[in-house]
Amino acid sequence: MLQRSFRFVPQIWRGSCSKLFTTEAKTPILQDDYYSRVIDDLNSKFALPYFDLKEFADNPEEAIKNIQYQSPLYRMHKEDSIGLPYFDLKHITTNHKEIQENVNMRKSGKVNVKEDIVNIYKRTVDIEKQQKKLKEEITRLYHQDKGSEEGVKLKGVKMFLSLIQHKLKANLFDNLMLLPNSSHPKAVKLENKDGNIIDVIGAKKDFDCHTPLDHVTIGTKLGIFREQRLHEFTGSRNYFLVGQGAELEQALVNYTLDKLKAKGFMCITVPNIIRAAAFDGSGLQYQHIDKMIYSIDKSEDSVGVDFRLAGTSEVGLCTYFANHAIHEKYLPKKVCCVSTCYRKETDSRNDPRGLFRVHQFTKVEMFAVSTEQQSEEILMSFVNIQKEILQDLNLHAHILEMPCYELGLPAQRKIDIEAWFPGRGSFGEVTSTSNCTDYQAKRLQILHSTSKHVYKYAHTINGTACAVTRLIMALLENGQQTNRTVQLPSCLHPYMANRDGLIRKERFQMQYIGVKQSKVNQKRPE
Numbered sequence: 001m002l003q004r005s006f007r008f009v010p011q012i013w014r015g016s017c018s019k020l021f022t023t024e025a026k027t028p029i030l031q032d033d034y035y036s037r038v039i040d041d042l043n044s045k046f047a048l049p050y051f052d053l054k055e056f057a058d059n060p061e062e063a064i065k066n067i068q069y070q071s072p073l074y075r076m077h078k079e080d081s082i083g084l085p086y087f088d089l090k091h092i093t094t095n096h097k098e099i100q101e102n103v104n105m106r107k108s109g110k111v112n113v114k115e116d117i118v119n120i121y122k123r124t125v126d127i128e129k130q131q132k133k134l135k136e137e138i139t140r141l142y143h144q145d146k147g148s149e150e151g152v153k154l155k156g157v158k159m160f161l162s163l164i165q166h167k168l169k170a171n172l173f174d175n176l177m178l179l180p181n182s183s184h185p186k187a188v189k190l191e192n193k194d195g196n197i198i199d200v201i202g203a204k205k206d207f208d209c210h211t212p213l214d215h216v217t218i219g220t221k222l223g224i225f226r227e228q229r230l231h232e233f234t235g236s237r238n239y240f241l242v243g244q245g246a247e248l249e250q251a252l253v254n255y256t257l258d259k260l261k262a263k264g265f266m267c268i269t270v271p272n273i274i275r276a277a278a279f280d281g282s283g284l285q286y287q288h289i290d291k292m293i294y295s296i297d298k299s300e301d302s303v304g305v306d307f308r309l310a311g312t313s314e315v316g317l318c319t320y321f322a323n324h325a326i327h328e329k330y331l332p333k334k335v336c337c338v339s340t341c342y343r344k345e346t347d348s349r350n351d352p353r354g355l356f357r358v359h360q361f362t363k364v365e366m367f368a369v370s371t372e373q374q375s376e377e378i379l380m381s382f383v384n385i386q387k388e389i390l391q392d393l394n395l396h397a398h399i400l401e402m403p404c405y406e407l408g409l410p411a412q413r414k415i416d417i418e419a420w421f422p423g424r425g426s427f428g429e430v431t432s433t434s435n436c437t438d439y440q441a442k443r444l445q446i447l448h449s450t451s452k453h454v455y456k457y458a459h460t461i462n463g464t465a466c467a468v469t470r471l472i473m474a475l476l477e478n479g480q481q482t483n484r485t486v487q488l489p490s491c492l493h494p495y496m497a498n499r500d501g502l503i504r505k506e507r508f509q510m511q512y513i514g515v516k517q518s519k520v521n522q523k524r525p526e
Contacts, residue, residue: 038157046123046164050171053160060163067166070174071286072276072306073443082323085281086442086457087176093118099179105188105404106180116175120168127165134158177280178287181439183404184413190403199399201390204420205478214423215476216354218486219245223506227353229514236352237345237359241472243506244498248475248488249362249468251495253338256364256389256466263385265336265366270316272340276306281443282318283410283436294342313339314462317367318440325447325455332370332378336465339363355469356428364466371448372438375459376413379435382463383415386431389466392491395474396420398427410436419470423477430470433463479503 039053047053056063069075076082092099092113100113111117134154141151190196219225224245230238241249257267273296280286284293289308296307310316317337326333341363351357366385368378383399390397402414411434418427438457440446448458479486486503493501513523 034153035156039160042157042160042164046127046161046168050120051167053164056163057160060159064163064166067170069170071177071280072289073177073278073280073286074170074173076275076277082277082281083445085173085177087179089117089121092179093121102183102404103180105183106407107405111175111178113179117172117179120172120175124165124168124172127161127168131158131161131165134161174286177443178285178409180407180409181283181412181437183407184435186401187404187407187413190401196401196403197398198401198415199387200397201387201399201417202394202396204396205422207422209482212422212477213480214354215421215473218423218476218480221484221505222486222503223508224248224503225355229512229516232516235359237357239355239358239469243508244496244503245472247496248472248492248503251492252466252468252471253362253364254495255392255492257336257338259385259389260336260364260366260465263334265334268317268320268335268337270310270313270320270337270339272310272316272342273307274310274315274319276308278315278319278322278444279308279310281322282315282440283408283443284315285409292344294344309342310339311341311343312363313337313341313365314367317365317462318444318446318460321369321446321458321460322444324445325449326369326458327449328371328451331448331458332368332374334366334368334378337365337367339365355473356424358469362468363464364468366433366463366465368461369441369446369448370459370461371456372459375435375437375461378461379413379415379433379463382433382461383417385465386417386433386463390417390419390430392489393471393475394489395430395478397430408434410434410439412437412439419474421474421477423480428470428473430467430474431464434461436460436462476503 035057039057043053069078073082073085077084096113096118103111103113134157138151138154138158141148141154145151216225216227220228222244224242226240226242227238230240261267276286276289279289279293293311294309296309316339317335320335339362341361343359345357345359355361366382368375368382370378387397387399397417397419400416400418402416406416407414414432414434416429416433417431419430420426421428437459440460441457446458446460447455449455475488476486479488481487484505488496488501488503490501493499498504511523513521515522
């Protein structure tokens with residue numbers, strides 16, 4: 001009868017039973033011959049090379065409690081704050097070669113699909129089967145004899161399997177969160193950024209009468225921009241917009257919002273301080289969070305929670321829709337948001353001066369939730385709005401289809417627009433639009449429903465309506481006049497105090513009396 005009880009259990013898991021998982025246990029697990037052999041067997045079959053079970057064998061229950069998850073979103077799921085991110089593991093297992101090709105084409109997610117996902121997933125499936133068999137054996141043994149030593153022994157093995165399962169699943173989901181979205185055929189065709197211009201707006205302005213100045217020189221001479229005598233208080237890549245410069249910032253925001261509201265967008269104000277899990281779920285690689293966005297010190301009521309300053313309102317808009325379903329009668333739902341964006345810019349040594357690459361700037365963002373059938377059309381409608389705005393601003397620009405290696409994790413397709421900056425003598429990105437399909441929805445539980453109460457994952461689309469600092473740059477450089485004024489496009493005139501659309505030199509001036517100069521010029525009260 002005893003032999004029959006082990007008909008589903010590997011031979012090596014049999015043996016004399018010590019009381020390692022009872023209150024009488026005194027012998028260290030690795031010194032017990034039976035459990036030492038079991039641990040070696042479990043290591044070889046399930047745990048290695050991902051971790052060594054021997055390191056956690058003395059207290060597997062405590063080890064389960066202390067498992068660390070790299071993915072902030074998966075940590076949030078373990079807190080029962082959000083549903084488990086959805087991944088079609090059967091599809092990934094069957095199509096791992098094609099998925100690996102997509103990963104290799106993109107610089108956003110570097111993961112070995114077979115080793116880091118498929119193999120781990122297969123092990124978790126095998127472990128679940130073994131756990132089920134062990135549970136059946138343990139139940140049957142205890143029905144025969146409540147003090148069964150064989151049952152106690154198998155409970156110990158089951159505990160080890162549970163530890164392995166928890167650690168492998170943590171590893172599995174950490175790796176799954178690094179997978180990029182699928183890539184649009186138009187992105188796959190492009191090997192590089194050359195030849196990917198799909199449209200052109202306007203033409204370069206003729207500056208025959210003078211060499212065009214850059215926006216730093218123009219703004220400084222007009223007294224509407226300052227980055228000098230600021231570093232000691234704020235560090236690098238910061239700035240003041242003064243007088244008409246600050247007016248122009250608000251004019252661009254208000255002009256853009258009026259245009260978007262006329263096109264059916266709903267305005268939303270979002271938080272700028274958000275949990276790292278929201279960035280993870282929106283598609284920012286958790287491995288890069290520390291390099292890209294600022295961390296916020298934890299308050300007393302949020303110990304252990306990782307809060308960050310948002311680099312774009314896209315993340316806040318994702319969290320607005322997270323854990324919610326929208327009825328299909330409201331779709332597509334288009335929203336817009338004005339926010340201050342905070343970015344470290346630690347990876348770039350480019351553009352150390354001026355407004356092109358700064359730590360803080362204002363941006364108007366477009367965002368939409370749609371069905372699968374609507375998302376591509378919404379993407380192109382966002383691009384058309386961007387083109388319309390740049391045409392209104394009399395700017396010359398290229399519309400670019402972006403290749404795979406330029407796509408972030410969530411984007412299936414991305415279209416950028418680069419405007420011409422005559423003072424820089426080059427084009428620079430001013431807008432970007434991405435169709436994220438159901439990538440963000442599957443992680444943050446954004447659904448849409450039908451009248452028949454059928455729920456499906458929605459598609460999300462995001463795009464820049466107005467990156468204010470870069471458009472200020474473009475307007476100053478393209479609108480500069482020989483009389484040292486700047487002519488603004490007519491669409492902004494109603495939003496400026498000076499309705500003729502000319503930016504003139506600010507009359508307000510200050511004298512610098514600080515220590516960053518000769519002592520003769522340093523001033524103090526007598």
